Amino acid sequence: MTGRAARAPNPGQRQIFRANLARKGMKNTELLISNGNHDASLAAIRAGYPREWFPDSGGGYYESVVKGLHVLTVNTETYNSDSTQRAWLKERLTAITADPANTGRPVLVQGHRPTTNTTMDGQQAANPRLAEDLGVFPQAILFSGHSHLNINDDRSIHQRDFTSVNDGSMSYVEIDHGYQMVTADGLANRFESPTAQALFVEVYKDRTEIARVNMAADKHDIYTDGKWTADWQPPYASAGTLSGDTWTVRLKGSTNQQIKDNFRYTDATRNTVAPKFTTHRPLSRVSDEKGGTALRIAQARDDQMVHHYDVDITDASTGASVVSSKVLSDFSFMPRPNSLDIPVPGAVAGKRYVARVVAVDAYGNASPAASLTFRK
Structure with a gap:
């Protein structure tokens, strides 16, 4: 569904995208780029990629319709202070959700940074005004990244007034700080893993299914001889594995409150089942x-x-x-x-x-x- 703009767009990167879409028979796949904190300027993104990949009107935000589904791309680098963007998002969400044809259908919103008090207990979040504005629209599903936090963790989906989903990272993933990993050199302070992850989103008439996928998840220490080695090279032994059960979002109800009352990934419904050792001598x-x-x-x-x-x-x-x-x-x-x-x-x-x-x-x-x- 989404793409990320490169730090400094150039024709080579554009051609890599196109060549691989052609190689996989995905020539009709739409790429929708959102701006992030490490990316080039908006002007450079516009100059470096086709207009249909980043069709903004000047502020880094825009609307797309993909097979009849509304997708709103927001610029999370400026959202909190951009009154024009805020007004645009609220106006579009109001109009879309007021249309009877969209009853029970999600409105997908994508942006780089997660918003406050949502996924992964609010880690590395920003844009409280985005949470405020989306909070009036329970049909909204916000997809965000930035943190690199993993999607194995079921805290990566959160519902209260709307649905918020962490989309992991195609580079390397992170785990909350304060833990150690077993490495070849013994226990070491690690919060990064070279695993590459992505979400596959399928929207049906009565539900939205979000599959969590590891593109590569081989066991490997992200530091080798003290050097950063996140760019783990193919072939990958574990390409294409799942990183957890599919999340299913159902927007059931004829009013906003009824929709929210039927949310299943809320703080109140958090899992309370403890792990257990399954052998007598673990x-x-x-x-x-x-x-x-x-x-x-x-x-x-x-x-x-x-x-x-x-x-x-x-x-x-x-x-x-x-x-x-x-x-x-x-x-x-x-x-x-x-x-x-x-x-x-x-x-x-x-x-x-x-x-x-x-x-x-x-x-x-x-x-x-x-x-x-x-x-x-």
Whole structure:
């Protein structure tokens, strides 16, 4: 559905788009570009791409009709302070939703930055006035990116007064800060993953289905020898996998309030099911490839997604902390590893250690703790 303008548009980039659309037999596919914070100026975008890809009238915002469906592109870089753009969006939404032919049909809105208090608990959001203006129109579905936050997480869709959807990133994805990942060099502070993700949106008479897809999700540390390596090269072993269940949006009701009352992805309906370990002994001591000691966690199960593990390992004789970490479950990689090996740095032969591990989902629902006492 959407495209992103390049930082500095040039004929080569335009030709890459066209060549690949032709290669895949998608010559009739419409590209609709929205402006973002890393992009070139609006004038450069207009000069670098065909008019039909970016048909704005001067402010970086415009309306398109795709197979009878209204798509409104907004310029989130200026929306909060652009009274003309705000008036345009409200006028178009009012007119579209007042037409009986559009009853129960979504109006798709796309822009770069997410708006406040919506997806991913409002992380990296802006434009509170966009949330205010869309709040009068429950038929609106806003698609936004900017944050690079992953779409595995069911917080990436949010409904209150309208529907807001995070569309991930085709470059690399991010996870909330404050966690660690298991890497070849042990536990490391990571919030980026080289996974490329996208949404596929299908609009039916009675519903809108939003499929979450990994274009590539191979296990790979985004830093190699201390260098940024997000540009993971094809071929990809895991291309085309799903990153979660399809989200289904139904706009049921004859009034705005009735539509909102039937929303299913709201704060009030957040999932409350905790992950659980499915084996009697989910923890075990193993030796790593370098001969060191590691705690192996057999991955827990959840009805949506195990987000991370609270891992605490202490010296049994002194109670001193050896490892205290929130370790990501590697949910952004496909297939997800069946187990995680947590290194125990400085483990001493013959010394006893106590491990306690809790599995936690994206909403904070936590499993009962699994425990293990072991020696190096």
